[in-house]
Amino acid sequence: MKRVLIVEDQADIRELIRMTLELEDLELHEAANGQAGLDAALSLVPQLVLLDVMMPGQLDGFAVCKRIRAEARLKRTKVVLLTARAQAEDRMRGLEAGADEYLVKPFSPRELLGLVSRLV
DSSP: OEEEEEEOSOHHHHHHHHHHHTTSSEEEEEESSHHHHHHHHHHHOOSEEEEESSOSSSOOHHHHHHHHHHOGGGTTOEEEEEESOOOHHHHHHHHHHTOSEEEESSOOHHHHHHHHHHHO
16 A cells, blocks of 8 residues: 655644545655654655645755655655645746646645656
8 A cells, every 4th residue: 555644734734635536546654843743754754745845844845855855764755845835936836846846725636636646
């Protein structure tokens, strides 16, 4: 079973993502901030991390993505940044941080499922 980590500080969005992905045969894990997400990624070694960009605390999504990319054991982990920031420079920053995909909020459940299916 493929392991997916959802890192999102807003509980309602995290729940919506989880409920959408529960339709698939996935092992789902959640974290509510960047540090908890990084810790979970290091311990779980998921196939995919769905990572919010703007989160409170010292680690935003860009920083977490960079840290994931710096870990040898997470080199095969795919990272999708989830954000309301749709500017070209935001996308570029996400790709420079090592993200595999950049999904702009709001997104449809169908769009999310298609992306996850393609990556895991």
